[in-house]
Amino acid sequence: MSHIASPRLPRSAAVGAVVAAALAAGLLAVTSSPAAADGVRIHDIQGTTRTSPLVGQQVSDVPGIVTGVRGYGSKGFWIQSAKGTADDDAATSEGIFVFTGSAPLTVKAGDAVRVSGTVGEYVPGGTGSGNQSLTQITKPTVTVESSGNALPAPVAVTAKSVPSRYAPAGDPAQGGSINALPLKPRSYALDLYESLEGMNVGIGSSRVVGATDAYNELWVTVKKHENPNRRGGTVYGSYTAQNGGRLQIQQLAPVSERPFPRANVGDVLRGGAEGPLDFNQFGGYTLVARELGTVDDKGLKREKTRKQAKGELAVATYNVENLDPSDPQKKFDALAGAVVANLASPDIVALEEIQDDNGAKNDGTVSAEATLQKFTDAIVAAGGPRYAWRSVDPQNNKDGGEPGGNIRQVFLYNPERVSFTERAPGDATTPTEVVREGGRAALSHSPGRVDPANAAWADSRKPLAGEFTFRGRTVFVIANHFGSKGGDESLTSHHQPPVRSSETKRLLQAQAVNGFVKDIRKVQRNADVVVLGDINDFEFSATTRALEDGGALRSAVRSLPRSERYSYVYQGNSQVLDQILTSPGVGDADDFSFDSVHINAEFAEQNSDHDPQVLRFRP
Structure with missing residues (x-):
């Protein structure tokens, strides 16, 4: 079977190339002009469903603090509303990805910026994949207003905050899709993650439930009591036991700068991780770590079965x-x-x-x-x-x-x-x-x-x-x-x-x-x-x-x-x-x-x- 930080380069690079070709004119422009008048906010773009109410529209001077920069694959950066500027609706995300394509990335975490561009819904893997879409701003023009700002505090993703129910049933009138349904982040795990799409999130020390792979990613669970097995994994035992506590972990830094931790199932990611919450083709909701803990090796052993008896x-x-x-x-x-x-x-x-x-x-x-x-x-x-x-x-x-x-x-x-x-x-x-x-x-x-x-x-x-x-x-x-x-x-x-x-x-x-x-x-x-x-x-x-x-x-x-x-x-x-x-x-x-x-x-x-x-x- 089988199915991005010095990431899954063959895949993410291909995705980036396709999107970059489609948005070849969308180069990142950085200026140092004075602040423009307030316009649309991030939560207005994200809306209360999975797709933006402003998709396809131009937005101007959207303010935010840069929380992470990705210089590989699908290049771009995340911004999030500054402290005190969020709305009071738990369903609307205060973070968003700004896709820059092939442009050089000259912003950095902590920059206060204003972004103008086109609101888009990008479906990793294409519409035929059935994947949810990632709300983003494309063809951006960026104004850097200041640097060195404190990052928005991470939203804690915990066993208590992730609902036990995984997802609502799709709307039959929409072919079973949940895209148009109002998000209920206190009721469904997928709705919670969608309400945090693009935001700075954090997890505490968490058990590894999917070993580090060749693409420098691993999986953890924030719900240690969710369908566990004796070797540290999380068991998928039915079509209604999807295990909503699972999250994929990648890192922003390339492995040439910071080696990605090597972990087996049952190990513990000590210190957890903090960074933007992405959505991608090869794992869905993914914490792209700006800060990443270390692996506590729990010594998982390869099993040996017994020898058959003479008559067996x-x-x-x-x-x-x-x-x-x-x-x-x-x-x-x-x-x-x-x-x-x-x-x-x-x-x-x-x-x-x-x-x-x-x-x-x-x-x-x-x-x-x-x-x-x-x-x-x-x-x-x-x-x-x-x-x-x-x-x-x-x-x-x-x-x-x-x-x-x-x-x-x-x-x-x-x-x-x-x-x-x-x-x-x-x-x-x-x-x-x-x-x-x-x-x-x-x-x-x-x-x-x-x-x-x-x-x-x-x-x-x-x-x-x-x-x-x-x-x-x-x-x-x-x-x-x-x-x-x-x-x-x-x-x-x-x-x-x-x-x-x-x-x-x-x-x-x-x-x-x-x-x-x-x-x-x-x-x-x-x-x-x-x-x-x-x-x-x-x-x-x-x-x-x-x-x-x-x-x-x-x-x-x-x-x-x-x-x-x-x-x-x-x-x-x-x-x-x-x-x-x-x-x-x-x-x-x-x-x-x-x-x-x-x-x-x-x-x-x-x-x-x-x-x-x-x-x-x-x-």
């Missing part, structure tokens, strides 16, 4: 994030070491995102033999077994993912513990079918692909099915990598609830896999079937319900306490994307042991962005 079959799923031979050896070694040390060398490992032998080079190569040889060699070097593998090469560029990479699912298995039943291996377009052999279910092709011609799998990874034998008992394993969440609106969308358009495809994919499992169970009611992989959806989703339909399967993650159900951390929410589902033949939670092994998602240093899952049972 251990089956795992692991998304290894676009692995190909051009990746550095240290990535192979780290992933291999995790299989051995953290997953205790499962008998069967379903891998997702194995790329072909030259990775993203788009030259028609589809074989992944070199990738798998390098990976299995690394496992042996880490002290693990000599795994064999089975897979079906995809058609070139037909399975989605990185162009030229040809990602696919692969079975690794330990031949000293389990055997693979080879049955006329299928190809990319030939489906494996359920047949009867000796009164029991079998596959026509093993390994084989499930229903590859189904439109549900267009430009997506086709499920890989295989027959295994453990201690004389057949086990059917189906490895999956469902369609991504790309295209879904964010939790901070102006549509509430957000539009989750990607679910449509995953629902069809789940129905196809569910139908295949039902075919197995029609032939052999008590068959042991394990469906696993990167499902790209939550345990409470329509996708999971479709997989489970008719009692064909049950998601094993629900055998865990609610606070431990997660395999991925996105925007500070610990959530389920990777799953293992079992047929009734495998038994219930009393008959198997399931573990979501947290070794990646919570850490700043990752070998993959997913945590692997392990199921142990006695066939």
Whole structure:
């Protein structure tokens, strides 16, 4: 999955370039003329809804104190009403962003300025993204009246000030949008943040719920008791538990001047942060810190699961994030070491995102033999077994993912513990079918692909099915990598609830896999079937319900306490994307042991962005 201070430069720079091109004439002019007559105030521009009542209009001599200057990406600065000039309406923000485009930034924090320009509503990611808009002044002319002024005191964002309810329901007459609804900052978290858009805000010492990423940003929560888990994260447990205490933290200073703190989930940002409250495409409401605390390392450890017993079959799923031979050896070694040390060398490992032998080079190569040889060699070097593998090469560029990479699912298995039943291996377009052999279910092709011609799998990874034998008992394993969440609106969308358009495809994919499992169970009611992989959806989703339909399967993650159900951390929410589902033949939670092994998602240093899952049972 996946989704600005020496910021997310590839993204913010692109945004800045697009807007700058559209506003090429909007250069920043700085003068030292006397103060002009009072005009429109910031709160008049911001208004009491999410969009300005003055959008598209020219405003003159808007007064404010500069609270922060951003000289990268979307260049500009924030101003806020001086003390004593705010209105008495909690819904109207007293801060605003002044977009300068490519102009040099010669104002600084503490300058008292007057700004003239055009009021705009900028939608990060474009109107098709569903994102809320950022109210700003564009094509500015700026008069600096004085410097060295005290900054407006930060508005404290605390567990008490952030409402427990996340957002109002969208207006049906407006297509489910909340844009035109009056802000109720004491009732809804999103309304509170919108009422503070552009203002100087501050948080106290806060727990980190999303590790520092490659773009120098992290996530904290100001609500330490909001759906916590034992490792320090905040669990996303339903579509109505969005966790409004989460805030993204960036910094104004480039990392060349001030290194951004490196933090894991559960660490504490001691001293908190203070700075303007921004809204961006890759996190929604974001505190862009002018002042930033330090990280109190709480020593989060990577988990290790137990070794399977002699009579237990251990089956795992692991998304290894676009692995190909051009990746550095240290990535192979780290992933291999995790299989051995953290997953205790499962008998069967379903891998997702194995790329072909030259990775993203788009030259028609589809074989992944070199990738798998390098990976299995690394496992042996880490002290693990000599795994064999089975897979079906995809058609070139037909399975989605990185162009030229040809990602696919692969079975690794330990031949000293389990055997693979080879049955006329299928190809990319030939489906494996359920047949009867000796009164029991079998596959026509093993390994084989499930229903590859189904439109549900267009430009997506086709499920890989295989027959295994453990201690004389057949086990059917189906490895999956469902369609991504790309295209879904964010939790901070102006549509509430957000539009989750990607679910449509995953629902069809789940129905196809569910139908295949039902075919197995029609032939052999008590068959042991394990469906696993990167499902790209939550345990409470329509996708999971479709997989489970008719009692064909049950998601094993629900055998865990609610606070431990997660395999991925996105925007500070610990959530389920990777799953293992079992047929009734495998038994219930009393008959198997399931573990979501947290070794990646919570850490700043990752070998993959997913945590692997392990199921142990006695066939």
